[in-house]
Amino acid sequence: MHIVISEFMDRAAVDALASRFDVRYDPQLVERTPELERALATADALIVRNRTQVRGPLLEAAPKLRVVGRLGVGLDNIDTAACAARGIDVIPATGANAQAVAEYVIATAMLLLRGAYLSTPDVAAGRWPRTALSEGRELAGKTLGLIGFGGIGRLTGRLARALGMQAIGYDPALAADAAPWRDEATSPVTLETLLARADVVSLHVPLVASTRHLIDAGRLATMKHDAVLINTSRGGVVDEHALANSLREHRLGGAALDVFEAEPLKAASPLADCPNLVLTPHIAGVTRESNERVSAMIAERVAAALSPA
Secondary structure, eight states: OEEEEOSOOOHHHHHHHHTTSEEEEOTTGGGOHHHHHHHGGGOSEEEEOSSSOBSHHHHHTOTTOOEEEESSSOOTTBOHHHHHHTTOEEEEOTTTTHHHHHHHHHHHHHHHHHOOTTOHHHHHTTOOOTTTTTTOOOSTTOEEEEESOSHHHHHHHHHHHHTTOEEEEEOTTSOTTOHHHHHTTOEEOOHHHHHHHOSEEEEOOOOOTTTTTSBOHHHHTTSOTTOEEEEOSOGGGBOHHHHHHHHHTTOSSEEEESOOSSSSOOTTOTTTTOTTEEEOSSOTTOOHHHHHHHHHHHHHHHHHHHSOO
16 A cells, blocks of 8 residues: 655654555655656555645546545645545544644734734833833633634633633534533624624634635624734635735734635735734644644544555
8 A cells, every 4th residue: 555645744653654554755745746646646545734735637646546634624625525526535633733723822812912022122122112012901801702613613712711711603503502602601693793792703614615705804894993813724714905904904903814815925915014913824733742643643544544444
């Protein structure tokens, strides 16, 4: 059995697979599409993160493919319908990076609400912007709005409540009387109510037709003028032009984006030089610990899928 791994994976998990299968591990293979397609000619399994586009020509180049392991949870880079039609199992690492994402949301919320943690250059240069930085806000007592209430959203709410926040949520796939709302002490509300009430809005939804530009100019205008928006889901969920305008016109308190409509983010992006904006390169779910968990989970599940029953 032959396994191709086209993006970075924890070495221990790679070695575990290599002890049982013929493994080609090349974290840069995603950047060399013709070579990747040639490698897939004999592949039984492919393991990817979010950059490898498992669709069209790539699938056509892999006639023996039986399994796609996703080192993460989002599947918008994988043509799941085409895989299902060919009987290819698609295996995401559900839950394995939830802690990393939830901590990212809480950390960036605290940073943006307080507004004081980027003052090192001023203080080191002898300036003393104490008055300007004395209007920061505390997390405790604020309302967290969770758009999407799956595993990551629930864990994020749990961490927020431990720090004194109240949690409300919107998830059209979850009935208002469903047990998770009650179990997680989170009030289900409409999207309009959530945007109007939340001090921090955190996005935890997949990118599908109904969520593309879910947060657009109109919905941004309904948020509190000092609210914070955090997106660790998928870039297309937020209209980047509309968000940039809201930040520049001081109609929003701040934002943290870990995902973008086009990755890497282009240098000419409207987000460049926006105030109160944190940009990170799609790493909310990637820590040493989460990489180990995600990689071990996918290695185990891909190996099981390839092994005889």
